[in-house]
Amino acid sequence: MSEWQFVRLGEVCTKITDGTHHSPLNGSSGDFKYITAKNIKPWGLDLTNVTYVDQKTHREIFSRCDVRKGDVLYVKDGATTGRVALNPLEEEFSLLSSVGVLRPGPAVRAKYLLYALQEPQTREKMLADVAGVAITRLTLRKLNDALIPLAPLACQDRIVEKIEELLSDLDAGVAELKVAQRKLIQYRQSLLKAAVEGELTAGWRAEREKRGGIAETGEQLLERILAERRRRWEEKQLAKFNEQGKKPPKGWKEKYPEPVEPDTANLPELPEGWVWASIQQLASDAPYSLAIGPFGSNLKVSDYSDQGVPLIFVRNIRSKNYGGNFTKFVSVSKALELRSHSVEAGDVLITKMGEPPGDADVYPADQPPAIITADCIKVRANDDLIKPHFLAAAINSLVGKLQVLPITQGVAQKKVSLGRFSTIAVPIPSLDEQEEIVERLQSACCQSECVDKELISLGQMCIAQRKNILKAAFSGQLVPQDPNDEPASVLLERIRVERATQKLKRKPKTPPPLGEGARRAGEGAATKKKSRL
Template identity: 25%
Template sequence: MSSLPKGWANSELCNITEVVSGNAFKSKDFVENGIPVVKISNVQSGKYIEKNQEYLPDSFVNESNARFIVNHNDLLIALTRPIVSNKLKVCTYPNKKQVGLLNQRVARLDVYEGSSECFLHYYLSSKGFKESVQASMSETLQPNLSPKSLSKIRIDYPPLAEQKRIVEKLDEVLAQVDTIKARLDCIPSLLKRFRQSVLASAVSGKLTEEFRTEWLEEKIQLILSLQPTAKTRRGVPDNVPIDEDLLKQEIPKQWVVESVARLLKLAVITDVKDGNHGANHPKSSEFVDDGIPFITAAQMNDKGHIDFEGAPKLKGEPLSKLKVGFAESQDVIYSHKGTVGRVSVSDRDCILSPQTTYYRLNQTFIIPRYLAVYLQSQQYKNQVNKVKTQTTRDFVSISAQYQMTILLPLIEEQKEIVRLVDQYFAFADTIEAQVKKAQARVDNLTQSILAKAFRGELVPQDPNDEPADKLLERIAQARSEAEALAKAAKKAETARKKAQKV
């Protein structure tokens, strides 16, 4: 162990705070409103989560449960899975108006008089203490920290006066860090809005206003003069109305406004199909490590990437019995069930699940990246949301997709739209990567400041401070006296009850 700063002591946690473990309250007693039950799901790293809060009747705040009452700003720590995402689940109870009741697998830390509760809260938030907890957890299927093990963890303990100086300095410095962190945390949502505004401008024609010229208006006749083909899938409707909200917008006169069904009839879109349903759906036992990737919404992300390597694979007989869902390179893949709205352009052959749809295109008239841009735009999402409001789950059927309206510029303008969107998105991606690095540095900065504080380097030591070992002696003496008084009071109460029976 490294040498301690002058006046500090190294002590077990039980000499500084009492660890009070919660009670196993029965879920059958829970009610809709009443006294909040402090459960492990409520105790998170640095904050108390009131979502899905459980309650007990007011009558449960009684003498038999007095030990489990939680008051405002009481220090709490989770005892089951206490470390999640490399962070210790420790926080304070935030409710000023109502006490809580401590449930099992949560501990309340009652700091003894003469110590700073704020100092201990900061200490418990440090990387060093988290590592001590990690070393003290039992090796079970679900990591557990026993109250006894928690009590035995040793901490470096400064004089009370220095504890107060450390807390004051940490309050000041970490408030500045929190301000920086809050500003950084706002940037991803700003970038999300920026990307959506780029997409909205792209598919409304505003992004390419300067590019558009009269000669493009002449080329529109290539699509308008197309005749319907007889080769379309069964169920594609002949007449589909254009989305009314889109018609209210100002659409460039050089653009085609048609439904997916109509574009299928004109062979601009050559096929729209999802994967195998029912008995034809592959069984989990048929998946292998190598073969043709089987793509569900889970293999797609919001950035247009498909995880082909991590996808389950099919080959041999299970593959040969499939009837539909064979996507090809350059097909646009759209997730339409469960997680709706993820869009990618496939760069290889794959098989789709019933959660995903491929759009196969006649690239004389429409390029895959443009359709991917359009399917991600708010103009298309608004149409999808109308369909989703009519169902009990997130689901946009193939027949519903036929009804969607597509805004279609000519190929030359599509290419310019894609170029500009990619350019702006690359700019946003660069900023996002820089923000993530900055966020990591800020997170490390917090721990660096805490580590410096608990090495005795954040504030100066004062030789006039009462040494920590003297403080611990006084706390121990006060505890001993309090325990003696409690025993005496219990003995007197027992004698009183016996006398009443005589």
């Protein structure tokens, strides 16, 4: 590889700049596209959610950053720093400062530069230079000074051709994996839909009918549980009156806080014996059975510790992962203060925030009591009415999702309040059928998880293979090295000489003729000089 040379990006790019440092007014319509880091994806420039700016704003931005087709766009700020894309657009567009522009010079091919910036070692070294706390940044100076391995031009062409040949096959495999993963997601949703609408256990119900039917249907079950709940409330009220030595006032039973009934107008028809119930109706009537995480100052980062009672975050619910090295805790005394937000095994946890919110999971039996944090909802269900895993399945199903979506609010962050969430409808079959559904779901989910793990493993292998291809390419091992290629050092020197020669050939500008006043001033100065002599 004696023909190769490490060079600074500033040596091989004729321009390195970035977009505007002031976020302009932008929207879904306008005169020119406005590209930010969110539009730079692993597969290239993505205009799916592009916004626009007006012509005046664009002219101000474009005068500094005139992006052209074939420029390399490099994310230099934020969480996705290091992503690159080749600009395929003929049209002008505006750019935010989070994206850098690298214009390849005559010594480097655009696609070679694109792949060189993705090479693992080069990428790692560049990311090591980022600075910042809230938002990490790679400055233009550091971008200029970043090193890439430069091959001879002819070799660059061979490398790009070989990379694209190999990546084409690899990308086809990745595309097939993504299709398989999407189908797996669809399968899971279909399974949940069949479970909560009764299709999954239609055969089971038919068999039970042959053997005498179901002892207590979901409809009868709900009616009984709600009646028992009201009776317990009345008994507590009477006990309070007795303690106080008072006679129950007229109409005291009318003050019973009746749980809200669900709106079933747009919901699917349920099998005979099933019934819809609201979250309020199926929650336990014990204190704090419906709760959200503590507000603001009630739980601060300064309250976190390395041991004690674990905290549960949105990320735990989404990943179904609890405990582990990254767990945060609060002290036992702090947990007592926050006991209204406590979580026990079997509680159903729901994300209150997200895109969209409403992901549900059951807190596992092998985990200790915990405290939910902000943006989490806890439902402690009445176990005599609904099984926790069936409730979680209903919330995660399309039936649940379609109810959560309309009650979600917010722009930057989508959230659902506990009050609105507690009104959504959940189907209630008999307890025996719930147990049958949960068993079938768990069996099917176990199989799908095995498939999912295999797909993830194959995806990781593809990522590793991509890295290996790029490593081999930029270490001179992917394509044969031709000793007849013009070495990179000679190429760079030739380009320097050509540029210097072009500068010398430029004719100096002829100064404009002197005006009459200036000519007389010059003559006067000459006369004064002679008189002094």
